[in-house]
Amino acid sequence: MHILMNVDPTPSAIPGIRHATLAGSAQGLQQLSIWSQVLEPGAATPPHRHDCDEVLLCSGGRGVFRLEGHKPRVFGANTTVCIPRNALHEIANAGEVPLRFVAVFGSAPVAPQLPDGTPIDLPWSS
Amino acid sequence: MHILMNVDPTPSAIPGIRHATLAGSAQGLQQLSIWSQVLEPGAATPPHRHDCDEVLLCSGGRGVFRLEGHKPRVFGANTTVCIPRNALHEIANAGEVPLRFVAVFGSAPVAPQLPDGTPIDLPWSS
Numbered sequence: 001m002h003i004l005m006n007v008d009p010t011p012s013a014i015p016g017i018r019h020a021t022l023a024g025s026a027q028g029l030q031q032l033s034i035w036s037q038v039l040e041p042g043a044a045t046p047p048h049r050h051d052c053d054e055v056l057l058c059s060g061g062r063g064v065f066r067l068e069g070h071k072p073r074v075f076g077a078n079t080t081v082c083i084p085r086n087a088l089h090e091i092a093n094a095g096e097v098p099l100r101f102v103a104v105f106g107s108a109p110v111a112p113q114l115p116d117g118t119p120i121d122l123p124w125s126s
Numbered sequence: 127m128h129i130l131m132n133v134d135p136t137p138s139a140i141p142g143i144r145h146a147t148l149a150g151s152a153q154g155l156q157q158l159s160i161w162s163q164v165l166e167p168g169a170a171t172p173p174h175r176h177d178c179d180e181v182l183l184c185s186g187g188r189g190v191f192r193l194e195g196h197k198p199r200v201f202g203a204n205t206t207v208c209i210p211r212n213a214l215h216e217i218a219n220a221g222e223v224p225l226r227f228v229a230v231f232g233s234a235p236v237a238p239q240l241p242d243g244t245p246i247d248l249p250w251s252s
Contacts, residue, residue, distance in 0.1 A: 002207070003206070003207050004208070006204045022206045029208060030211065031232025032179045055158050057148070081129050084154060084155075105158075
Protein backbone atom coordinates (compact mmCIF):
# COMPACT_ATOMS: atom_id res chain seq x y z
CA MET A 1 0.00 0.00 0.00
CA HIS A 2 1.31 3.44 -0.87
CA ILE A 3 0.16 6.69 0.70
CA LEU A 4 2.44 9.48 -0.43
CA MET A 5 2.77 13.14 0.52
CA ASN A 6 2.61 15.04 -2.75
CA VAL A 7 5.83 16.77 -3.71
CA ASP A 8 5.96 20.09 -5.52
CA PRO A 9 7.03 20.02 -9.16
CA THR A 10 10.73 20.85 -9.60
CA PRO A 11 12.60 22.07 -12.71
CA SER A 12 13.14 19.36 -15.32
CA ALA A 13 15.52 18.99 -18.24
CA ILE A 14 12.76 20.38 -20.48
CA PRO A 15 13.00 24.19 -20.39
CA GLY A 16 10.09 25.84 -18.61
CA ILE A 17 8.51 22.59 -17.39
CA ARG A 18 8.47 21.72 -13.70
CA HIS A 19 7.51 18.14 -12.91
CA ALA A 20 6.67 15.73 -10.08
CA THR A 21 5.53 12.14 -10.57
CA LEU A 22 2.77 11.60 -7.98
CA ALA A 23 2.15 7.92 -8.77
CA GLY A 24 3.12 5.32 -11.35
CA SER A 25 5.27 2.25 -11.90
CA ALA A 26 7.29 2.89 -8.72
CA GLN A 27 4.11 2.32 -6.68
CA GLY A 28 3.29 -0.90 -8.51
CA LEU A 29 0.66 0.67 -10.76
CA GLN A 30 0.19 -0.99 -14.14
CA GLN A 31 -2.56 1.17 -15.64
CA LEU A 32 -2.06 4.68 -14.25
CA SER A 33 0.61 7.36 -14.14
CA ILE A 34 -0.10 10.67 -12.41
CA TRP A 35 2.09 13.72 -12.96
CA SER A 36 1.94 17.18 -11.40
CA GLN A 37 3.33 19.78 -13.79
CA VAL A 38 3.85 23.51 -14.10
CA LEU A 39 4.52 25.19 -17.45
CA GLU A 40 6.11 28.61 -17.08
CA PRO A 41 4.84 31.48 -19.25
CA GLY A 42 6.06 30.85 -22.80
CA ALA A 43 6.71 27.14 -22.20
CA ALA A 44 5.18 24.34 -24.28
CA THR A 45 5.39 20.59 -24.66
CA PRO A 46 6.64 19.32 -28.02
CA PRO A 47 3.94 17.93 -30.31
CA HIS A 48 3.63 14.29 -29.23
CA ARG A 49 1.36 11.28 -28.94
CA HIS A 50 1.14 8.16 -26.75
CA ASP A 51 -0.73 4.89 -26.92
CA CYS A 52 -2.90 5.68 -23.88
CA ASP A 53 -5.70 8.03 -22.90
CA GLU A 54 -4.70 11.23 -21.09
CA VAL A 55 -6.69 13.64 -18.95
CA LEU A 56 -5.45 17.03 -17.71
CA LEU A 57 -6.91 18.49 -14.51
CA CYS A 58 -6.00 22.17 -14.63
CA SER A 59 -5.76 24.04 -11.33
CA GLY A 60 -4.32 27.40 -12.40
CA GLY A 61 -3.16 29.59 -15.25
CA ARG A 62 -4.26 29.68 -18.86
CA GLY A 63 -3.25 27.05 -21.41
CA VAL A 64 -3.75 26.40 -25.07
CA PHE A 65 -4.39 22.85 -26.21
CA ARG A 66 -3.64 21.87 -29.78
CA LEU A 67 -5.04 18.58 -31.06
CA GLU A 68 -4.36 17.35 -34.58
CA GLY A 69 -7.28 18.21 -36.86
CA HIS A 70 -8.92 20.64 -34.43
CA LYS A 71 -8.74 24.36 -33.75
CA PRO A 72 -6.57 25.33 -30.75
CA ARG A 73 -8.60 25.63 -27.56
CA VAL A 74 -7.90 27.68 -24.47
CA PHE A 75 -8.40 26.17 -21.02
CA GLY A 76 -7.90 27.36 -17.47
CA ALA A 77 -8.33 26.58 -13.80
CA ASN A 78 -11.03 24.10 -12.84
CA THR A 79 -11.26 22.52 -16.29
CA THR A 80 -10.68 18.94 -17.45
CA VAL A 81 -9.10 18.25 -20.84
CA CYS A 82 -9.62 14.79 -22.40
CA ILE A 83 -6.98 13.66 -24.90
CA PRO A 84 -7.78 10.60 -27.02
CA ARG A 85 -5.30 7.73 -27.18
CA ASN A 86 -2.73 8.17 -29.97
CA ALA A 87 -3.93 11.67 -30.93
CA LEU A 88 -1.11 14.10 -31.77
CA HIS A 89 -1.27 16.99 -29.30
CA GLU A 90 0.60 19.85 -27.70
CA ILE A 91 0.08 21.94 -24.57
CA ALA A 92 1.40 25.47 -24.10
CA ASN A 93 1.12 28.20 -21.52
CA ALA A 94 -0.97 30.93 -23.15
CA GLY A 95 -0.86 33.35 -20.23
CA GLU A 96 1.35 35.44 -17.98
CA VAL A 97 1.33 33.19 -14.93
CA PRO A 98 2.38 29.54 -14.42
CA LEU A 99 0.03 26.95 -15.93
CA ARG A 100 -0.62 24.22 -13.35
CA PHE A 101 -2.19 20.83 -13.96
CA VAL A 102 -2.24 17.20 -12.98
CA ALA A 103 -1.81 14.91 -16.00
CA VAL A 104 -3.36 11.44 -15.72
CA PHE A 105 -2.34 8.68 -18.15
CA GLY A 106 -3.96 5.30 -18.80
CA SER A 107 -0.67 3.39 -18.68
CA ALA A 108 2.45 2.99 -16.55
CA PRO A 109 5.02 3.81 -17.70
CA VAL A 110 4.07 6.39 -20.35
CA ALA A 111 5.83 6.10 -23.71
CA PRO A 112 5.40 9.36 -25.68
CA GLN A 113 6.55 9.71 -29.26
CA LEU A 114 7.36 12.63 -31.54
CA PRO A 115 5.15 13.01 -34.64
CA ASP A 116 7.60 10.89 -36.70
CA GLY A 117 7.39 8.04 -34.19
CA THR A 118 10.70 8.73 -32.43
CA PRO A 119 10.39 7.78 -28.76
CA ILE A 120 10.76 10.72 -26.35
CA ASP A 121 13.26 9.93 -23.61
CA LEU A 122 11.43 11.43 -20.64
CA PRO A 123 13.62 13.12 -18.02
CA TRP A 124 11.40 11.71 -15.22
CA SER A 125 9.95 8.35 -14.21
CA SER A 126 6.31 7.47 -14.89
CA MET B 127 -11.98 16.99 -28.20
CA HIS B 128 -13.47 17.60 -24.78
CA ILE B 129 -12.60 20.51 -22.51
CA LEU B 130 -15.03 20.57 -19.62
CA MET B 131 -15.66 22.99 -16.77
CA ASN B 132 -15.49 20.90 -13.60
CA VAL B 133 -18.78 20.59 -11.77
CA ASP B 134 -19.06 20.41 -8.01
CA PRO B 135 -19.97 17.05 -6.50
CA THR B 136 -23.68 16.75 -5.73
CA PRO B 137 -25.50 14.38 -3.36
CA SER B 138 -25.73 10.81 -4.66
CA ALA B 139 -27.95 7.87 -3.81
CA ILE B 140 -25.21 6.67 -1.44
CA PRO B 141 -25.72 8.41 1.92
CA GLY B 142 -23.01 10.92 2.74
CA ILE B 143 -21.26 10.69 -0.64
CA ARG B 144 -21.32 13.62 -3.06
CA HIS B 145 -20.15 12.82 -6.56
CA ALA B 146 -19.27 14.36 -9.93
CA THR B 147 -17.85 12.43 -12.89
CA LEU B 148 -15.18 14.70 -14.39
CA ALA B 149 -14.27 12.41 -17.30
CA GLY B 150 -14.94 8.90 -18.54
CA SER B 151 -16.83 6.91 -21.13
CA ALA B 152 -19.03 9.89 -22.06
CA GLN B 153 -15.92 11.69 -23.32
CA GLY B 154 -14.78 8.70 -25.37
CA LEU B 155 -12.18 7.56 -22.86
CA GLN B 156 -11.45 3.84 -22.83
CA GLN B 157 -8.79 3.64 -20.11
CA LEU B 158 -9.59 6.39 -17.61
CA SER B 159 -12.44 7.47 -15.37
CA ILE B 160 -12.05 10.53 -13.13
CA TRP B 161 -14.42 11.23 -10.25
CA SER B 162 -14.59 14.14 -7.83
CA GLN B 163 -16.05 13.05 -4.52
CA VAL B 164 -16.83 14.37 -1.07
CA LEU B 165 -17.46 12.06 1.89
CA GLU B 166 -19.30 13.79 4.72
CA PRO B 167 -18.15 13.19 8.31
CA GLY B 168 -19.18 9.64 9.25
CA ALA B 169 -19.59 8.50 5.64
CA ALA B 170 -17.76 5.52 4.12
CA THR B 171 -17.69 3.52 0.93
CA PRO B 172 -18.70 -0.12 1.23
CA PRO B 173 -15.81 -2.60 1.13
CA HIS B 174 -15.29 -3.22 -2.60
CA ARG B 175 -12.82 -4.11 -5.34
CA HIS B 176 -12.48 -3.50 -9.09
CA ASP B 177 -10.38 -4.95 -11.86
CA CYS B 178 -8.40 -1.73 -12.41
CA ASP B 179 -5.82 0.38 -10.61
CA GLU B 180 -7.13 3.33 -8.59
CA VAL B 181 -5.41 6.44 -7.28
CA LEU B 182 -6.93 8.96 -4.85
CA LEU B 183 -5.73 12.55 -4.90
CA CYS B 184 -6.88 14.01 -1.59
CA SER B 185 -7.41 17.76 -1.39
CA GLY B 186 -9.04 18.17 2.02
CA GLY B 187 -10.23 16.50 5.21
CA ARG B 188 -8.97 13.38 6.93
CA GLY B 189 -9.68 9.88 5.66
CA VAL B 190 -8.98 6.35 6.72
CA PHE B 191 -8.04 3.82 4.06
CA ARG B 192 -8.56 0.13 4.74
CA LEU B 193 -6.88 -2.36 2.42
CA GLU B 194 -7.31 -6.10 2.85
CA GLY B 195 -4.35 -7.57 4.74
CA HIS B 196 -3.00 -4.20 5.92
CA LYS B 197 -3.47 -1.96 8.94
CA PRO B 198 -5.83 0.99 8.40
CA ARG B 199 -3.97 4.12 7.34
CA VAL B 200 -4.96 7.74 7.78
CA PHE B 201 -4.49 10.22 4.93
CA GLY B 202 -5.24 13.89 4.39
CA ALA B 203 -4.91 16.87 2.08
CA ASN B 204 -2.11 16.82 -0.44
CA THR B 205 -1.61 13.05 -0.32
CA THR B 206 -1.88 10.40 -3.03
CA VAL B 207 -3.25 6.93 -2.22
CA CYS B 208 -2.43 4.06 -4.61
CA ILE B 209 -4.85 1.13 -4.63
CA PRO B 210 -3.74 -2.05 -6.40
CA ARG B 211 -6.02 -3.63 -9.00
CA ASN B 212 -8.48 -6.11 -7.48
CA ALA B 213 -7.50 -5.33 -3.88
CA LEU B 214 -10.43 -5.24 -1.45
CA HIS B 215 -10.59 -1.74 0.06
CA GLU B 216 -12.73 0.82 1.83
CA ILE B 217 -12.49 4.57 2.33
CA ALA B 218 -14.08 6.44 5.22
CA ASN B 219 -14.11 9.98 6.53
CA ALA B 220 -12.15 9.87 9.80
CA GLY B 221 -12.56 13.55 10.67
CA GLU B 222 -15.02 16.30 11.46
CA VAL B 223 -14.98 18.06 8.07
CA PRO B 224 -15.78 16.83 4.55
CA LEU B 225 -13.17 14.51 2.99
CA ARG B 226 -12.46 15.68 -0.56
CA PHE B 227 -10.62 13.75 -3.26
CA VAL B 228 -10.35 13.03 -6.94
CA ALA B 229 -10.49 9.29 -7.67
CA VAL B 230 -8.71 8.12 -10.83
CA PHE B 231 -9.43 4.67 -12.28
CA GLY B 232 -7.55 2.73 -14.94
CA SER B 233 -10.70 1.75 -16.85
CA ALA B 234 -13.86 3.28 -18.30
CA PRO B 235 -16.43 2.42 -17.16
CA VAL B 236 -15.56 1.25 -13.64
CA ALA B 237 -17.15 -2.01 -12.47
CA PRO B 238 -16.87 -2.31 -8.68
CA GLN B 239 -17.88 -5.45 -6.82
CA LEU B 240 -18.79 -6.26 -3.23
CA PRO B 241 -16.47 -8.71 -1.44
CA ASP B 242 -18.68 -11.67 -2.51
CA GLY B 243 -18.39 -10.66 -6.17
CA THR B 244 -21.81 -9.02 -6.49
CA PRO B 245 -21.59 -6.11 -8.95
CA ILE B 246 -22.27 -2.70 -7.40
CA ASP B 247 -24.83 -0.76 -9.44
CA LEU B 248 -23.24 2.69 -9.32
CA PRO B 249 -25.65 5.62 -9.08
CA TRP B 250 -23.46 7.66 -11.47
CA SER B 251 -21.83 7.19 -14.86
CA SER B 252 -18.11 6.44 -15.19
